[in-house]
Amino acid sequence: MSFGRGEHVHLMEILEHRSVPAAAVSIGLTRRCPLHCRHCSTESLMDSEEYPAEMFTRFAETFTADSHPDFVLLSGGEALLRPDLVRAIAERARAVGTRTHLLSGLFFARRPRIPAAVRKAIDAVDHFSASLDVFHEEEVSRTAVFRVLHELLDAGKDVSLQLVGLGPDDPYLADITGAVRREFDDRVPMLVVPLASVGRAREWFVRHPGLPRPVGAEPCALAGWPVVGFNGQVTACGNQDVMDGKVPLPAHLYLGHIARDDWATIRRRTLESPMVRALRTFGPRHLADRMGAGCGDAGYCETCYTLSRSPDIRPGVHELVRRPSTALVEQLVTRSLADAGALSFARHFAVEGYADLVALGHRTGQEGLACTG
Ligand code: SF4
Numbered sequence: 001m002s003f004g005r006g007e008h009v010h011l012m013e014i015l016e017h018r019s020v021p022a023a024a025v026s027i028g029l030t031r032r033c034p035l036h037c038r039h040c041s042t043e044s045l046m047d048s049e050e051y052p053a054e055m056f057t058r059f060a061e062t063f064t065a066d067s068h069p070d071f072v073l074l075s076g077g078e079a080l081l082r083p084d085l086v087r088a089i090a091e092r093a094r095a096v097g098t099r100t101h102l103l104s105g106l107f108f109a110r111r112p113r114i115p116a117a118v119r120k121a122i123d124a125v126d127h128f129s130a131s132l133d134v135f136h137e138e139e140v141s142r143t144a145v146f147r148v149l150h151e152l153l154d155a156g157k158d159v160s161l162q163l164v165g166l167g168p169d170d171p172y173l174a175d176i177t178g179a180v181r182r183e184f185d186d187r188v189p190m191l192v193v194p195l196a197s198v199g200r201a202r203e204w205f206v207r208h209p210g211l212p213r214p215v216g217a218e219p220c221a222l223a224g225w226p227v228v229g230f231n232g233q234v235t236a237c238g239n240q241d242v243m244d245g246k247v248p249l250p251a252h253l254y255l256g257h258i259a260r261d262d263w264a265t266i267r268r269r270t271l272e273s274p275m276v277r278a279l280r281t282f283g284p285r286h287l288a289d290r291m292g293a294g295c296g297d298a299g300y301c302e303t304c305y306t307l308s309r310s311p312d313i314r315p316g317v318h319e320l321v322r323r324p325s326t327a328l329v330e331q332l333v334t335r336s337l338a339d340a341g342a343l344s345f346a347r348h349f350a351v352e353g354y355a356d357l358v359a360l361g362h363r364t365g366q367e368g369l370a371c372t373g
Helices: 011-016 053-060 083-096 116-124 142-154 171-184 199-203 263-272 274-282 284-290 300-306 313-322 324-349 355-359
Strands: 024-028 071-075 099-104 127-133 159-165 190-194 233-235 254-257
Touching (some): 011 355, 053 083, 071 083, 083 099, 083 116, 127 171, 159 171, 171 190, 190 355, 254 263, 274 284, 284 300, 284 313, 313 324, 324 355
Parallel strands (some): 071 099
Antiparallel strands (some): 233 254
């Protein structure tokens, strides 16, 4: 049986697009996962919800040569529990010029060989990323993960690691990033993000009290790429509490459903929704404060959840977005985020001191390997 081969896509290329609204769509193909990591952000089990493959493939078929995202990010649960679906979406995406990124927990690394269907799915995507962290290593050994990554690298695959840690002083992060750099001779980029207080982690994660925050504009950089949940619902960001239904879906974050809406519709709503545009430009706390609702001690996303509750906010935001001056600010915010580049974006979200690891193995043309320090 023949199947498509992925192209070369470094993690930096995806991050370079992160500030461009609707440049990518993230799709959770299943909520199921065979692992039981204690920090799991999606609270996945093997009997968790899973929706028909056709719902996802039909949506991918609405990508056209003229209207398609630059990237599709496939995840779960464990996306590779549905290898044929991963492959079908990757092949459809490639046919119209969309590139694919796949994130996996590598459950199959516990076996001596990669199952054939899983290997074909990995071969079909353009970038393969593996999750690894201290909890994950209780389920799948570091040795097994390294073995799979070596096999894929030797076959010419672009790979990366997504690591989760407690913060800059987490000894696990120092250990694992050093081990990865030595093992792969700086060929594997790493995105190192802080543990979020979501999913199973909620039970034991203690959030450090933050400093009082100003209510000046704090644009939400995550409200740019639509996220398709495992149930087909599309939201303006991948906030896990919203995706899991732990927080009632705020009306202003709802962009549609892939059973009814094609990519062109989702893209248009992402670009044109006044509330989503205002979140990208000003952030939720500024909007709440400006519209007179106040935000008290509520956090950033917690304030966002409340924006649809006050009847006065939506008309006020719509009026704000109609102003020519707002369009100008919006352009400036988008351009300055784009100009800041992939590393700047990584520095915003990664654990302090680890952001530059996203550039490992990235050839810049003039500088050779971008991150060798
Ligand atoms: S502020 Fe709103 S749009 Fe941005 S990440 Fe939080 S919940 Fe999502």
